[in-house]
C-alpha cells in the first residue's frame with residue numbers, strides 16, 4: 001500500500017441540470033497521507049460535505065479523479081464502490097442509531113455488517129470501544145435514554161468498530177461538550193497511530209485544530225488554504 005490514502009485531482013462537482021445546474025466544487029486537489037488526521041473547514045455551503053461524500057464513495061465522481069486506497073473512483077462501478085465502502089467508517093451529523101437496540105447492540109451492528117466473527121467477540125469489542133468513549137456505564141441503554149452527546153459517541157464507536165482504513169466524519173463533535181469532543185478526536189488520532197487509520201473530519205471547533213496534522217479550508221467550492229495543523233507529533237495521547 002502506498003503512503004497516500006486519498007488522492008484528489010482536478011475534482012469538480014455539479015448539482016442539478018439545465019438552468020438549475022450549480023457548480024459545488026472547482027478544481028479541488030488534495031493528497032491525504034495514510035494515518036493522518038485532516039480537518040476540513042469553511043463556511044456553510046462551501047462544499048465540505050460534498051467533498052467528503054465524493055471521497056467516501058457516497059456520490060459518483062463525474063469530473064476529475066479520486067483515488068481511494070489506490071483505486072480510482074472516477075467511472076468505477078457500483079459493485080466496486082460498495083466493496084470500497086466496507087473499508088470506510090462514516091460519522092455524520094445525524095447519528096442514525098437504531099432506537100430499539102442498546103448502545104452495545106448499535107456498536108455491534110458496525111461489526112456485523114462486515115460478516116464473520118462470533119457474537120461474543122463482537123460484544124466484547126463493542127464494550128471496549130464504548131468504554132474508551134466513556135460509555136462503559138451505558139452499555140445496555142437504549143438511544144432514547146441517552147443524551148445527544150452520548151448518542152453521538154455511540155455512533156463514533158459504531159464507525160470505529162469495523163476497524164476501517166479511513167474514517168470520514170462530518171462535524172462528529174458538534175453535539176459533544178468540550179471534554180468528550182476532544183476525547184473522541186484523540187481516539188481517532190490514537191487509532192491513526194496504532195492501526196494506520198486515516199481520518200478526514202469536518203469541524204468548526206478551533207480546539208480540534210491542535211490535534212490536526214493538516215487543515216484544509218474551502219470557500220465557494222475551492223480550496224483556499226491548505227496548511228499543516230498544530231499537532232505535536234511526539235505528544236502521546238494514549239492513557240497511561
Ligand SMILES: Nc1ncnc2c1ncn2[C@@H]1O[C@H](COP(=O)(O)OP(=O)(O)O)[C@@H](O)[C@H]1O
Nearest residue numbers: 015016024042043044045046047048049050051
Ligand atoms: N443535493 C444537493 N442538491 C443541490 N445542491 C446541493 C446539494 N447538496 C449541496 N448542494 C449545494 O452545494 C453547495 C455545497 O454544499 P455542501 O457541500 O453541503 O456545503 P457545506 O457542507 O460546506 O455546508 C451549496 O451551495 C449547496 O447548496
Ligand SMILES: [Mg+2]
Nearest residue numbers: 048049050170
Ligand atoms: Mg455540510
